[in-house]
Structures are given as structure tokens and as C-alpha cells.
Amino acid sequence: MADQTLIPPPPGPPPLLNEDQLLHLAQQGWLFLELPEALAQSTTDLLGRSAAYFDASEVEKNSLYPSKQGTEFGYYHVADEKEYITFRCRVHSNATSNASSPAQLATSLEASTAKAWHDAGLLLFRILCDIARASDLDLSVWDDILDGTLTIPDSRDEMTYTLMRLFRYFPSTGHAEEHTDLGLLTVCIGDGSGLQVLDRFNSSTSNSVWVDAPVGTRTATVLVGQTLRTLSARSMNAGAHRVVGNSQGRHSVVFALRHSTRHGIDFSLFGGEGRVPSTELWKTVQIGKVNINTAKEAREMQRQKLRLAGQEAEVVVNPQMGHG
Template sequence: MPFLSTIKSISSTIIPRRHKQPPDSQEQSLGAGEQAKFPHSLPPLKVVNLPLVLPEHQFALADQGWTKITYRTPVKKDALYSSAQALFQASKSFFDLPTAQKHAFKTKEGSEEGWSFVEGEKEFITLRSLDNTPPELLEAARTFWAVAGDLLNDQLGRVAESLELPAKALDVYSKPCSRLSMEKTATMLRLFRYEGFEKDQPKTVAEPHRDLGLLSLVIGDKPGLEVWDRHAQSWFPIEKSFESPAGSILAGRQLERLTNSRYRSGGHLLEQHLESSTRRFRYSIVFVLRAHYPIPIDTDSLTTAITGDFQDPVKGVTAHTFFHSIKRAHFNINTGIDERNKQREDLAKKSIAL
């Protein structure tokens, strides 16, 4: 567990949060034992160089479903860092607008596109095309999307190579979404403003979950992201371990399925901490890379000695159908609390019926 070994000294004063439920405890999983269903006899992953991930942090992405993004030095000249800082400033300008102005960017797609507000937790805007991007965000969002899109495309290509596949075997799903344009994409950029804590107690503002897509890049303006450590069976506040500005990358459920679980989807949540009492909000940038909807899925073409035979093969469907089959099996943490609870109850009933 190289990543955990590296952060052990950094996090020695951080107490793991064992009292919270694991990310799949309140939702229907993809099947019993989904996190350990591939045979131990499979060959190890090939060693690859994941961009902006230190060598000692590389293994954690496959093993845990999350790892740390380390900026190039000097940090202020790193393209990802500088574009994120510009986007944070633009994001604050947008969220400071009167509610009526922000409401103009609300769409019928709900949390999947446009502005949304979840009382008691957060407000956010989901960008998927230039057409519905507010002018306050336009240039900063377009610049960040290009930098983040290139990074995650490269990451996905290296993931493919670790499985003894050509890079194009996986990045074919993401390259069409590498730029923010007039064409709506499956990939999205979400900007969040999370509310502060209540009554001197930490407040969970994003419930435990795993992302649905391929890879997610998360950058916050202060600590709050916690990731599920499957070995310690506890939540680890990863952003508290950062001694200098950094980001996090998370594997999603699409990637887990397309790698036959050789890359695990990373459980995570978002909590406002007590030490943040002097600042009311947490701002967060989340770039979610999803498989481009028209691309056909065929796991036969993704099968190698390293992946082994797929336990849950997918063939003859588009990425659109593939995504929605995953989405239907999990409740949406970005809907209103009442709707979220209803989705949770409906999924529980389906699980019992099965």
C-alpha cells in the first residue's frame, strides 16, 4: 500500500473516521463482492507513469480508487493549478450573483446540467457545453476544461497501458469530450459552493458515494474531501494530508466495469470541518470524465491476461446505454434530500424484490 505508507507520517495526527458508513452501505451495489471479485491469480498491473501522480502514489488509484495529484513546481506556474485558481475566482463571482440571475441557468436536466440548489447542503452549476455557460465562468471554464481534459485523457491512456492495452482502447471514450464546446458532452465540469457546519459540529454536505464515470478530478479551496480506505475500513480526510496545494483523482464505476474491477471505484464524501469556522463556504471544482455517449462498448476488446475474463461483460450497447444502466442502480447525491431518500427507498425495494 505505497500511498498509505507515504501519507502515514503526514496523517499521524489525523484520526480516521470509523463511525461513518462505507460508501455502498445505503445503496444498491453492482453485486456481492464487487470490490474483490477478480481472481488473485491474475498478473499484476504493468507499471506506468500516471501524469502528475508521484511514483509512490501510483498504485493507490487501482488499489483504492483514489490518489493524489501533485502539481509541477513552481506550483504557481503549473497550468492545472493556475487555471483552477482562475476558475475559483470566477466561480465565487457567479455564486455571489442574486438567486434570480443564477436561476436563469437552471435546466430541465436537474443536477445533470445547469444551476442547482440543495437546501442545507450546497449549490452548484454543471457545465456540459458553451451554450449554457454563464459569462462570468466562460473563459475560466474553457481554459480549465482544456487542461483537465488533456490530463485525464492521458491518465486514462496510461490506465489502458497498465492492462496491456493500447492507450486508445480507453481514451477513445474520452477524447471527444476533451474540450468545452457548443456540442453537449457526457463529460461535465461541476462547480460547487458548500454550506458551513451547524452548531459547532462537522457537517456532511455530500453523502458517501462513488462517481458514475471514468475518472474525476477534485480540487477544493480548503480541506473537506474524505476517501474510503478499504484496508483500514475507515474514512481518510485526504485533503488534510496535503502540505502544499494539490488535487485528488477518483476512479468511477464506468472505469471499474471497463477494467473488470482491476481499478476500483473510489468511495468518497464531503464534510465541512470545525477548523473552517472562519470561512462559511467551501468551493470545489469537480471535472467528471465520462464515456462519450455514441461510442460502442465491447469488453471483449478490453480483455487481456491482466484483466482476466470479464465477470460482467458489456457488448452491443453504446456508452449512453451503459452509463444509464449504472445510473439506475444508484441514488443521486446531488438531488434534493427528499428526492434522494425516495430514490434510496426505491432501490432498496428493488433489491429486496431480486
């Protein structure tokens, strides 16, 4: 399916995607999709809450959500490009009505994040079920892989690799280099232009053709990640995408559904062989990748290390253990 027609999800239980949409997702690595009403509403609310957070001072933003685990947790600022906050679990969930204004801001932001996380998780889980059916797999193949990922964890002890990230791209200079994501599926929803996906059908080695993603909270871009590509024995392509600058800037919500840390990955369920620890799969999908969400100088250092190791650098979101 070469066009980018937006098809609303049907009411009721799965299947959500038709055969043409599934084929397009597998071959291109991306799909434009009209959102269920619940996710459209929760995303609209979250974009408003995130704008209020980004309007706060740098001191307040850093104080509420200090950066941890590289770019994998908390607030991060990339000069001349973007600022963003990464949620892996709740941090400020117990503030009272008498709490200070910053604490109230964080609590309301996390409540909105939790709702959007749940709604986005259900959408991507439904798509994974469609992929399983189309591959003649039992839906139970996702039970261990998604354990603890579909709702925001209450504490750091319960975290998996899954995350929700809220971006503000700066006007004109805000951008993200071409990359693919690490996880199973990612859903990207933005209030401004800039997100583009690579058209594999019409691109060549000498000419890349980019397609503008839909804008607004009624539609989204769903992307295949490197983990799903690995589980599918590379029968599904990872969706290459980028963000280009525009004069208005861009706010976006990115939910990256990644595999659970609680169980090993049984490749025999997907027609392969062997069982590997979740950490080993995570390391495997990171090989040769550059983190496009870190500072420019850090990206260059990562590329230099890969060159010295004789590897060709490939940009990807967050190659660190535990944009859009």
C-alpha cells in the same frame, strides 16, 4: 502505497504515474496528486470566477443557468448543504463588451471553465494512458471512449456525459454523503477542507477510516469512477468519498471525465466480450444508485424505490441520464 505522499508529475510526455501510484489508485480508488502548473493556474482563476457567480442573487443565478435534466445541467441549490452549477457545454459564449453585467459574468465564467476543462481533461487522459500501459493495452482503446470529451462542447447538440461542476458548500452545514462517481476518472480541487476519501486498507465492515484530502489549487484528488471499474472487469475499485462540514465552507472544482455518447463501447479492447451502446453502459453503472446532489427529499424517495425493488441503495453522483 498506504501513505498519501504528494508526488509532482514529471515533465514531458507520459508516463505520469509510477507503479506504486497506479497500484494505489487501483486498490484504493483514489490518489492525491500535485497538479501541473497550467491546471493549478486555470483552477485558481475558475474558483475566483465561480465565487463571483455564487455571490450573485438567486434570481440572477437561476436566470443565467436554469436547472435542466434534473441536476445534470445548470444551477442547483440544496437547502442547508450546497449550491452548484453544472457545465455540459457553452451557454453564454457570444456576449460582447457592451453586454450587460450578468452576461459578462457568464461569459468570463465560461471562458475560465473552458480552460480548466481542457487542462483537467489532459491530466486525466494522461492517467488513463498510464492505466492502459500498465494493463498491456494499446492507447487507442480510449479513442472512441473519449471522443468529444476533452474540450467543452460548443452547444448542447455536441454534449457527451462529461461535465465540470463548481460547488459552494455552506459553512458548518455543507456536506455530501459518502458516494462514488459514475464516470471514468474525476479530479476534485478545493479551496477549503471537507473532502475525505475512504481508506480501504484500514477500514473494516464495522469501522470506516477516512483520510482528509489536500486543500488548495496545487494539489488534487483523483477518483476512479464506476465506468472505469466496469471496463477494468472490477480490477480497479471506485473511490468512495464524502464532504463533511467545516466552519468556513468550501468552494471546489470537480471535473468528471465520462465516456463519449458518440460510439459504442467495445469490451473486447479491454479483454472482455461484446460491444454495447454508450447509453446501455451508462444505464448499467447507475443501477442501485442514489443521487447525492439532489434535494434531501428526492434522495429519500430514491432510496424508498430501491427498497421496494429489493435493491440495496448506494449513493453516487448523478444517476440520471444525460461533489467534491
